[in-house]
Amino acid sequence: MSSLTRLLQEKRRNEAEAYSATQHSPVSSSSSAPPLDIERQGAADHSTASITTVTQVDSGEESTPSSSFTGGHFPASFLDANSAHTAVLNGASSGQRIGSRMTPHRLSISSTGRQVTSLSSSIPYSVPNSNKESAPGSGSNSSSLSSSWLETYGGVLPSNVSAIDSNVISSPKVDSVEPRFFISKQKFQKSSNDNANAAQAGSLSRSNSLSSQFGSFFFSKGSKDLPTSAGSGGSGSASKSGSPVATAIPKPSKARQSSIYISSRQPSGSYSETLSGSPQSTAHEPPPSQNGPKSRHSSVANLKSFFKKNSSTNLSVHTGSPGAMPVPFSSSTPTHTTFTAGSYGSGSGGTSAGETIYCSAPDANLPFYKRYVRTGEELGAGAGGSVKLVKRSADQKVFAVKEFRTKLDSESKRDYVKKITSEYCIGSTLRHPNIIETIEIVYENNRILQVMEYCEYDLFAIVMSNKMSYEEICCCFKQILCGVQYLHGLGLAHRDLKLDNCVINSKGIVKLIDFGAAVVFSYPLSKTLVEASGIVGSDPYLAPEVCIFSKYDPRPVDIWSVAIIFACMILKKFPWKIPKLRDNSFKLFCSGRDCDSLSALVTRTPDPPSYDKLVGDNATSPKKTSNNPADPNNPNIGPQRLYHSLPEESQHIVARMVDLAPACRASIEEIMDDPWVKSIQICKMVEQGLNFKVINAADHKHTKVDQSEAHIAGLERKKKKAAK
Numbered sequence: 051m052s053s054l055t056r057l058l059q060e061k062r063r064n065e066a067e068a069y070s071a072t073q074h075s076p077v078s079s080s081s082s083a084p085p086l087d088i089e090r091q092g093a094a095d096h097s098t099a100s101i102t103t104v105t106q107v108d109s110g111e112e113s114t115p116s117s118s119f120t121g122g123h124f125p126a127s128f129l130d131a132n133s134a135h136t137a138v139l140n141g142a143s144s145g146q147r148i149g150s151r152m153t154p155h156r157l158s159i160s161s162t163g164r165q166v167t168s169l170s171s172s173i174p175y176s177v178p179n180s181n182k183e184s185a186p187g188s189g190s191n192s193s194s195l196s197s198s199w200l201e202t203y204g205g206v207l208p209s210n211v212s213a214i215d216s217n218v219i220s221s222p223k224v225d226s227v228e229p230r231f232f233i234s235k236q237k238f239q240k241s242s243n244d245n246a247n248a249a250q251a252g253s254l255s256r257s258n259s260l261s262s263q264f265g266s267f268f269f270s271k272g273s274k275d276l277p278t279s280a281g282s283g284g285s286g287s288a289s290k291s292g293s294p295v296a297t298a299i300p301k302p303s304k305a306r307q308s309s310i311y312i313s314s315r316q317p318s319g320s321y322s323e324t325l326s327g328s329p330q331s332t333a334h335e336p337p338p339s340q341n342g343p344k345s346r347h348s349s350v351a352n353l354k355s356f357f358k359k360n361s362s363t364n365l366s367v368h369t370g371s372p373g374a375m376p377v378p379f380s381s382s383t384p385t386h387t388t389f390t391a392g393s394y395g396s397g398s399g400g401t402s403a404g405e406t407i408y409c410s411a412p413d414a415n416l417p418f419y420k421r422y423v424r425t426g427e428e429l430g431a432g433a434g435g436s437v438k439l440v441k442r443s444a445d446q447k448v449f450a451v452k453e454f455r456t457k458l459d460s461e462s463k464r465d466y467v468k469k470i471t472s473e474y475c476i477g478s479t480l481r482h483p484n485i486i487e488t489i490e491i492v493y494e495n496n497r498i499l500q501v502m503e504y505c506e507y508d509l510f511a512i513v514m515s516n517k518m519s520y521e522e523i524c525c526c527f528k529q530i531l532c533g534v535q536y537l538h539g540l541g542l543a544h545r546d547l548k549l550d551n552c553v554i555n556s557k558g559i560v561k562l563i564d565f566g567a568a569v570v571f572s573y574p575l576s577k578t579l580v581e582a583s584g585i586v587g588s589d590p591y592l593a594p595e596v597c598i599f600s601k602y603d604p605r606p607v608d609i610w611s612v613a614i615i616f617a618c619m620i621l622k623k624f625p626w627k628i629p630k631l632r633d634n635s636f637k638l639f640c641s642g643r644d645c646d647s648l649s650a651l652v653t654r655t656p657d658p659p660s661y662d663k664l665v666g667d668n669a670t671s672p673k674k675t676s677n678n679p680a681d682p683n684n685p686n687i688g689p690q691r692l693y694h695s696l697p698e699e700s701q702h703i704v705a706r707m708v709d710l711a712p713a714c715r716a717s718i719e720e721i722m723d724d725p726w727v728k729s730i731q732i733c734k735m736v737e738q739g740l741n742f743k744v745i746n747a748a749d750h751k752h753t754k755v756d757q758s759e760a761h762i763a764g765l766e767r768k769k770k771k772a773a774k
């Protein structure tokens with residue numbers, strides 16, 4: 051670690067002490083704030099007192115109207131502002147009411163084309179150890195990972211990043227958006243692609259992953275028939291190496307070289323994945339001898355071991371090789387390919403032929419359309435594809451089938467395949483009642499289809515029915531937490547948790563869906579945190595650090611999103627549109643904390659143990675660990691702006707879940723240990739022999755809505771009809 055980093059840490063320690071000292075002295079919001087660039091808000095609807103608020107100067111946009119937390123009323127025209135899957139760029143935000151499906155982001159490159167700093171590198175003890183790696187595929191340069199941002203930038207911050215201790219906050223502007231998952235972002239790719247092509251050689255150096263195997267599988271054989279939106283999109287259209295999706299795709303033990311990537315590979319021994327023009331691209335590149343083994347470990351061996359670990363408990367049976375990774379064989383050009391996973395009693399034993407990877411369905415060698423019949427209308431469509439209802443001919447069982455959208459012209463094959471394999475590998479590997487089960491994945495007639503268990507309702511639709519009881523909300527909240535606990539326990543983070551990505555079956559079991567943005571943050575036998583990168587997720591559910599730092603621990607990001615989901619279920623509103631200071635609601639939430647810099651709030655580290663704590667004095671105020679507001683009685687300013695509108699028993703833990711500082715945010719284990727969370731009765735699936743049985747909680751029943759409005763697509767259809 052360089053002396054500069056040590057200095058920085060020392061400085062932070064001093065700041066922590068100073069901060070701690072201020073907590074013990076009477077707080078005057080006006081005196082605590084530096085005189086310059088501090089906006090005093092005395093608006094009638096905010097506060098009667100003069101409160102220090104955090105300011106932002108980056109945006110010329112108007113502040114969004116403050117959202118009300120008092121009403122909690124159900125908006126009549128909840129889909130009015132619906133802008134589902136519309137790209138939101140340069141910080142423009144979408145609607146604020148829950149009815150407005152919020153915009154997911156996938157981007158990681160700053161306007162200058164430089165990677166901004168890693169959050170964890172700014173926080174000395176937020177990660178398991180100092181050995182931080184960028185998630186494979188994130189495209190970041192490992193040389194930058196263990197250095198602080200000041201170190202990285204030699205004291206000169208990029209224009210879109212504010213200094214940690216600045217009085218004036220400038221949220222990062224991100225002009226260059228990678229449109230991997232968003233059809234509507236296509237237009238933004240054109241210019242960035244040109245730059246990306248130059249960096250492609252570096253960006254594709256980790257092609258020895260399962261995604262490349264699938265890439266080869268999907269593309270190298272029937273490459274004339276690539277499922278592209280406009281035909282082409284050859285290997286030359288690789289995305290930037292700063293690819294935001296850092297999903298670790300499992301690496302088969304006998305990896306076959308992917309022909310489409312071979313030409314792009316770096317010379318052996320080089321593991322750099324740098325973005326052309328990035329500050330790390332050359333200057334900080336350690337010689338291969340230094341970082342090679344580490345990178346190799348992260349990109350290949352760890353991927354292998356990650357899924358190996360899980361295979362013992364989770365992987366379903368590979369044909370002839372229990373627990374082995376599914377390896378796509380590619381002896382001939384397939385027109386029909388099936389990857390089939392076992393299921394909670396949904397599949398039965400059998401063998402497969404041709405390109406089947408592993409199989410539990412007896413008729414998997416038949417074409418998809420002979421085995422399944424489409425029934426009903428579309429369940430939903432998103433950035434990743436459209437989801438339809440099908441019936442399995444063999445037993446009339448209903449499933450949801452996601453047909454992945456075609457590859458965008460502007461999108462690299464690598465990124466496209468990564469998205470699909472990510473969903474497939476995760477979906478087919480994980481086994482938990484609160485995670486959607488993938489039954490099989492089929493490649494047929496240039497379509498990629500993922501067959502999943504079907505859940506009758508979207509949680510979004512149930513929430514919008516406004517019929518949920520408090521106990522029911524708590525049950526859903528805890529079930530989501532159980533799913534997250536399982537994921538985090540495995541070293542995976544979802545990164546796009548939102549109401550839309552939770553479905554619920556008729557028995558009241560909530561399932562997480564859409565693993566297209568998931569990442570591995572920890573590999574078996576390694577204590578190293580693999581940071582995630584990129585602004586990935588949906589605006590109102592995004593944790594603030596995601597918008598500030600290019601690299602971050604993805605676990606607290608999930609925690610933040612679950613807290614927002616809980617708030618949405620209770621309030622029927624989003625607390626804010628986007629966690630940026632130009633959003634007035636978010637700004638008020640950040641305000642009144644004796645600190646005028648969002649960066650400083652986000653990079654705060656846990657307070658050192660105080661004497662009071664050591665002697666077990668419970669009189670120590672919980673304020674110190676939860677972004678203490680200057681005036682805790684003012685419900686409009688500070689963190690209580692959010693949690694005062696929530697049930698009292700939930701306030702403590704929700705406040706910890708929306709701690710602006712990820713290093714201080716409650717972990718999933720801490721949340722599960724919270725007395726209130728522990729006391730929540732949930733509906734659960736328990737194993738009974740080979741099957742699962744649902745045991746419903748006694749204190750509530752789950753809301754059911756008409757199937758015509760049980761899914762987002764149905765709600766949208768209804769809205770359209772009403773508008774006619």
Ligand SMILES: Nc1ncnc2c1ncn2[C@@H]1O[C@H](COP(=O)(O)OP(=O)(O)OP(=O)(O)O)[C@@H](O)[C@H]1O
Nearest residue numbers: 429430432433434435437450502503504505564762
């Ligand atoms: N297993 C399922 N059972 C029932 N409905 C489902 C299922 N999977 C998906 N859906 C419906 O389809 C919608 C879209 O699914 P999904 O989120 O996987 O697609 P996506 O294209 O990746 O969306 P996004 O834009 O959020 O990334 C969901 O919001 C839900 O309404």
